[in-house]
Amino acid sequence: MIMDMESGIFKRNVSGSTKRLAAATVGIAGCGGIGSNTAVYLTRAGVGNLILVDHDSIEESNLNRQHFFQNDIGRVKVEALADHLRAINPSIRLKLHDTRLTADNLIEIYGDAQILIEAFDRAEDKHWLLEKWCSARPDRPVIGVSGIAGIGNNASIELRTSGNIHIVGDERSDPQIGLCGARVAIAAAIQANTAIALITGGEV
Amino acid sequence: MITVNNRDRLEWREGMTVQDLLDEMGYDYVLITVTVNEILIPEEDYDSYELESGSNVVVFHLAHGG
Numbered sequence: 032m033i034m035d036m037e038s039g040i041f042k043r044n045v046s047g048s049t050k051r052l053a054a055a056t057v058g059i060a061g062c063g064g065i066g067s068n069t070a071v072y073l074t075r076a077g078v079g080n081l082i083l084v085d086h087d088s089i090e091e092s093n094l095n096r097q098h099f100f101q102n103d104i105g106r107v108k109v110e111a112l113a114d115h116l117r118a119i120n121p122s123i124r125l126k127l128h129d130t131r132l133t134a135d136n137l138i139e140i141y142g143d144a145q146i147l148i149e150a151f152d153r154a155e156d157k158h159w160l161l162e163k164w165c166s167a168r169p170d171r172p173v174i175g176v177s178g179i180a181g182i183g184n185n186a187s188i189e190l191r192t193s194g195n196i197h198i199v200g201d202e203r204s205d206p207q208i209g210l211c212g213a214r215v216a217i218a219a220a221i222q223a224n225t226a227i228a229l230i231t232g233g234e235v
Numbered sequence: 236m237i238t239v240n241n242r243d244r245l246e247w248r249e250g251m252t253v254q255d256l257l258d259e260m261g262y263d264y265v266l267i268t269v270t271v272n273e274i275l276i277p278e279e280d281y282d283s284y285e286l287e288s289g290s291n292v293v294v295f296h297l298a299h300g301g
Contacts, residue, residue, distance in 0.1 A: 158266050
């Protein structure tokens with residue numbers, strides 16, 4: 032298995048990282064602009080197990096930033112995303128939940144996750160997720176996102192860390208001004224890169 | 236002395252709570268998450284959680300979008 036991985040998809044991975052990534056389990060809370068892109072980056076990196084949760088279906092207006100295609104419109108997000116991730120790595124192990132996350136089901140659903148990716152749309156949901164996860168799983172990192180709207184302003188997208196909490200974004204921009212896929216993807220890539228570093232023991 | 240966001244300094248006083256710090260620093264953002272010495276403090280405890288001198292406080296703004 033490892034031999035195959037190192038000679039195939041992950042041949043160009045950083046030396047020594049592939050085995051740890053293959054054994055890792057990452058939870059993704061929300062599969063929209065952030066979650067779908069972060070899931071793709073983690074899959075390409077070789078993360079072996081993902082737990083995907085979202086209760087939405089795909090709309091045409093998602094396609095300017097989310098990792099979906101015209102023929103996905105109307106499909107359940109977690110199912111369409113699972114197909115795209117398996118098209119990259121057929122060996123990836125996925126747990127799919129087409130359901131709404133709450134403070135009551137969060138820990139049950141993400142029990143096996145060593146890292147949680149917060150990719151919710153609403154700030155109120157980010158708030159309860161951080162409180163619940165840090166209370167129930169204080170030793171496991173959570174990587175959230177806050178402020179990804181607009182165009183440009185690359186340098187305003189920062190990663191700030193306190194203990195096991197990592198937050199990516201400008202912490203202020205309002206999605207009502209509009210969302211650009213390139214800017215959303217910067218935040219998603221920082222999120223994924225942070226998770227990969229934590230899994231492989233690299234520097235965040 | 237209290238350090239806020241690894242950058243700002245605030246004079247410490249006996250009995251100072253997380254909510255006192257937020258008021259004095261002018262944090263009026265609707266949704267925030269606060270850590271004290273790298274531990275998340277639940278919002279319901281902001282009024283009662285007393286800071287110790289030398290505490291390291293981090294305040295995250297939570298903006299919509301994901």
